[in-house]
Structures are given as C-alpha cells and as structure tokens.
Amino acid sequence: MNKQSIAAGYRLLAELFVNPSQRDESNISNWIMNVKVDLPDVANIVEHFLRLDASLSSNEYVSTLELSPPCPLYLGTHLFEEPSTCSGISSSPRNAYMLELGGVYEHFGFDLGSIELPDFLPVMLEFAALSLEQEEKDTIGLRKRFVEKYLRLGIRPLSTRLEKFKSDYLLLMSAIEILVEKDLQRTADQPMWEPNDETAQSVPLPVLSNSNVDDVIKKCYEIEI
Template sequence: MANALKIISVLLSYPSAELHEALGEIEAAIARDSRLDAGNKKRIAALVADLGRLDLYDAQERYVSLFDRTRTLSLHLFEHVHGESRDRGQAMVDLAQMYERQGFDIGPGEMPDFLPLFLEYLSTQSDEEVHELLGQTLHIVANLRTRLQKRGSIYANAMLALEAIAGIAPRQEALEQLLEEPDHDPDDLEALDAVWESEAVTFGGGTGDQNCGPDRLRMQVRAARRPPPQPGVERNS
C-alpha cells in the first residue's frame, strides 16, 4: 500500500523531466506491488503510458489546465470544503502540525493539503492510519474522479485507485454537495483571476519550483499579461 500511495503521489504531481525519466522505473514498481489489485495496476500503468507518450511540455500544459486552472479540480483538498476562508487556514495549520508530530517535513512553499503531499505522508503511515485519513477525504477524491471522468481524463485512473485503496464508499451526501459546484472554463482568464482574487494561505514563505496550485498559476497568468519591456527601459523584477 505504501508503494502504491507513493507512486500515485508522484503521478499526480506537476510533470517534470525527472518524472518522465523515471516512468520506466515507476511502471516496474507498479508491476511488483503485491498490495494493488490487477485492475488498478492496469489503470495506473495506463496513466504512466499516457504520460510517456506525451511531450513534456504538453504534459505540463495539460496538468495546468486541469488542476491549476479549474478550481473544481484543484488538488488542494481543503479548497473543496473551505475555499479561501479562515477555516481553511486553520485546517491547514492542524494538518501541518500532524505532519510535524510524525516527523514528516514539508518544503518551503508547499501547501499541507496538496493531495500528492498528503499521499506521500500516508505512504509513511500504518494501514490503519491510511484507511482512516484517506476515508476522511474520500468524498473529495470521488468528486475529482467524477469530474475527470466527465472530461475523459486519464487522471481519473489515479482517483479510482485511491478509492480502491481506501476500501470504503465515500460519504454520499458530502459528495453530492461537492458535485453541485459548477465547473469553470479554464480558458476564461478574467474569470480565473476573479476566482483566485483572495490570496491563498502560504506556509514557509517559499516560492520555488515546488510551489503548486493557485500561486504558481497566478504568476504564470500575470507574466503572460505583462507588457514586453520597451527598448532602453529597465523594469524591476
């Protein structure tokens, strides 16, 4: 189970050159995992193969369009239940403290509720803890799976595997509430700016390549909109 959670964590992270180079090793690790049933091995292997077929730039562009530019597909767990409210901030503080108590360190700029980070943490825990914590978030995972399936996205396979690992059904009422939220058009940049108008809670103050989600997207959108420098005119960074 730990191996499967670690693999899914990596596959749900922003595609990098290192990830593409390691796809062969990941595929072999999936095949060796005795805790993952044949159906979910096939699903994860299909996601690995799909990533391998794509050019790295195309894989990154697809990832951003899905998970960074569509709020209802955000991989930040508390985004779906708390939005940008103060409750989300406190929930993330509590989650970060849980990580700290277990000796699990998070890097500068990483958000505690980022699903790949949460799965990496779970991969270090007992089966009992995995079932407990994954079960608490399963309605969010099922919400993501449903929306990804509607888009015909191969990433739905990762969510299906997580549901199988949890071994229980999501809370139906909570899932239905999440599914009531309408999807946003990822190509409507003005609407996107309005959605992310409130500053997200940050931890550690870092803004490196590991920073995922709305902060990275905001920087990308603002950079794209910034007028080009005029000859002979310097602009502060």
C-alpha cells in the same frame, strides 16, 4: 493485505500526479511491479493511463491541474469555500483543515518546509505511504483519521471535477479509491482519533497544542496556488 504494497501504490499515484516532465520513470516502473501481485486492479489502471497521450502531456497537466486549473490538486479547495478577504483567512474552515493536516504530518516527522501546502494531493499520498511504514508512531489513530476524514473525503469532489472536464486523470482517482479502501480495511477494528471524543481529548495532539497558529497560517497561505 501487504502494507508495503499499499505504500508502494500511494507513492506510485503520488508520482503520477506531478507534471510528466518531472516524473521519475524508474520509480514508476518499480512501484508498478510492487503492486501487481496484491493490487492488480491498481496496476492495470496505471498501465492503461500510461498508454494514453494525456499521461505524457505537460500541457494537459498544466491546463487541467496546475495553472489556474479547473481541477486543482489542493483538496481543501474542493471541500471549503475560499475566503473572500484577507481577514477571513484565519477563521476559514480550510484554515482549521490545514492546521490539523500540518499537525498530523509533524507528529510523524513529515516536514514540508515551505515547498507545498499540506493539502496538495501528491503530498498527501506520499504521507499516506510514509505513515503506513511508521505505524509504531501512531498510538491514538491519527493516521486512520487522516485517511478517512481528509484523504478519502477530499478525493471524491476532485473526482467529480475531473469527470466533469473529461480528464484522463480521473482514471488515477479510481486507483486512489481502491488504495484507500484497502488501507481502511486493514484498520477496520482499530480506533480513530476524534477531537470531540472524551478519550481523544485526554491525549492532546502535541503539534497542534504547541504550534504558533499565526505562523502556521502565514506559512500555509504565503505559497501561491
């Protein structure tokens, strides 16, 4: 499988999961062409989605995915319960999830600034593409962990929510699942970084060990969802 096709697929899906009023139609057309040969199922799903009225509706996007949404695009919200108090933020499971995501991003030089949270689906898809193009930076299997333990696990509960609310965006989730499986097939014989593995522990993740945790927590939660 051509990794350039997989990267184009991730970028295509990332673009389609932003508000229709903000999409770059030229990029969408180019990325569809890039995936047609190696990933025809992904191209067919996307082309079918783009023929639906919902794909062009900003109101549909906002009401389903953006404004107090029933199906938020922040994958961590589907994996962990939100803390009920401010004091619970620092010890919440989602906080550890955010910290590791931020650490993996920084390892690859992917800087979010203060624009978005690390678990925003379009951000994760864009990173999946970028890190695939920079595999030489990954010597311990960080990217494989990201795809398998963060992206794949997170899209499943989001798909369940979209199915419950009969959203046409569920189509795009099936395209992401195809990409993820093709991506992981490429690395089936490669190791994945595991924090509890003795070998992995001997190779610390620099951005996690050197980060100021309080600053990262503040940064993650100062953005309104």
